[in-house]
Amino acid sequence: MHKVVVLGTGPAGLTAAIYLARAEMKPLVIEGTEPGGQLTLTTEVENFPGFPEGIMGPELMANMRKQAERFGAEFQTGWVTEVDLSKRPFTIKVEGAAEIQAEALILSTGASAKLLEIPGEKENIGRGVSTCATCDGFFFRGKKIIVVGGGDSAMEEANFLTKFASEVKLVHRRTELRASKIMQERCRENPKISWGLNRAPVEVVAGEKGVTALKVKNNETGTEEVMETDGIFVAIGHRPNTAFLGGQLETDEQGYIKVTPGSTMTSVEGVFACGDVQDHKYRQAITAAGSGCMAALDCERFLEGNAMLDWGLATAKG
Numbered sequence: 001m002h003k004v005v006v007l008g009t010g011p012a013g014l015t016a017a018i019y020l021a022r023a024e025m026k027p028l029v030i031e032g033t034e035p036g037g038q039l040t041l042t043t044e045v046e047n048f049p050g051f052p053e054g055i056m057g058p059e060l061m062a063n064m065r066k067q068a069e070r071f072g073a074e075f076q077t078g079w080v081t082e083v084d085l086s087k088r089p090f091t092i093k094v095e096g097a098a099e100i101q102a103e104a105l106i107l108s109t110g111a112s113a114k115l116l117e118i119p120g121e122k123e124n125i126g127r128g129v130s131t132c133a134t135c136d137g138f139f140f141r142g143k144k145i146i147v148v149g150g151g152d153s154a155m156e157e158a159n160f161l162t163k164f165a166s167e168v169k170l171v172h173r174r175t176e177l178r179a180s181k182i183m184q185e186r187c188r189e190n191p192k193i194s195w196g197l198n199r200a201p202v203e204v205v206a207g208e209k210g211v212t213a214l215k216v217k218n219n220e221t222g223t224e225e226v227m228e229t230d231g232i233f234v235a236i237g238h239r240p241n242t243a244f245l246g247g248q249l250e251t252d253e254q255g256y257i258k259v260t261p262g263s264t265m266t267s268v269e270g271v272f273a274c275g276d277v278q279d280h281k282y283r284q285a286i287t288a289a290g291s292g293c294m295a296a297l298d299c300e301r302f303l304e305g306n307a308m309l310d311w312g313l314a315t316a317k318g
Helices: 011-022 037-041 057-070 133-140 152-161 181-188 285-306 311-317
Strands: 002-007 028-031 074-077 080-084 090-094 100-107 111-113 144-148 167-172 193-197 199-207 210-218 224-228 231-234 238-240 271-273
Touching: 002 011, 002 090, 002 285, 011 028, 011 037, 011 057, 011 285, 028 100, 037 057, 057 074, 100 285, 133 152, 133 231, 144 152, 152 167, 152 181, 167 199, 199 224, 210 231, 271 285
Parallel strands: 002 028, 002 100, 028 074, 100 271, 144 167, 144 231, 167 193
Antiparallel strands: 080 090, 090 100, 111 238, 199 210, 210 224
């Protein structure tokens, strides 16, 4: 039995762990096979407060983890396969490990960017391939960029990237776009944006220094074309990591966990959600960290009036 278990080790989960550990709640943090969240796929982070010269994404996450450990947070590596939220204590099943019980649960499992799943893509994330214009656009000042996608997020990212890039080309596999008309019009009116419609990406081409081109198939002619570029931004959406919950929490149409406005409380008492698993709008490290702080405080207040064990007595008895 644990007082509180945190699922996920991105900025939200680790911030929650820091606050909980400092409150002497001895949180157990379960990290998946790729700890650290999406920041581990980012090279330099320049917009996280407190680092005027910037900091590498993996280093920032490693520092957060050390800070949580310093105050007494415990970590366990494993893949959570199932949770039972029907009654307290909640039960968490981790692949290859004993079942875990918790009086309270904080979900910070994040959201995964949907990728094109083409050769050269994954191995060049951080070397010219990105899924976050806000995070990485600054590094492409004066360069040529391709944005792949046909929805509002792709249009928004393309417009944003024109602040830095010399040229932005929007590539979409169909002739028609899914984006709203107003978003399409904004892009069509932007002189820096050109179009590569009815073209399906087939391969990311890279050299020693990173991405050099995107190979696409012209769906009209069936021929392949090579589009030279310095960076490729994949903007085809995100998928919240909530499948393991089995529909036990209320979510929106996209699968993001719903929380009570102004808090991190979910539809199940004693379960809290923070970070990208409940935020499809901002998706920034700093907003995730802020919601992790909120979740820790919400959880602490909940347990003050709903504790199942006298932890002081339990500790004294071993």
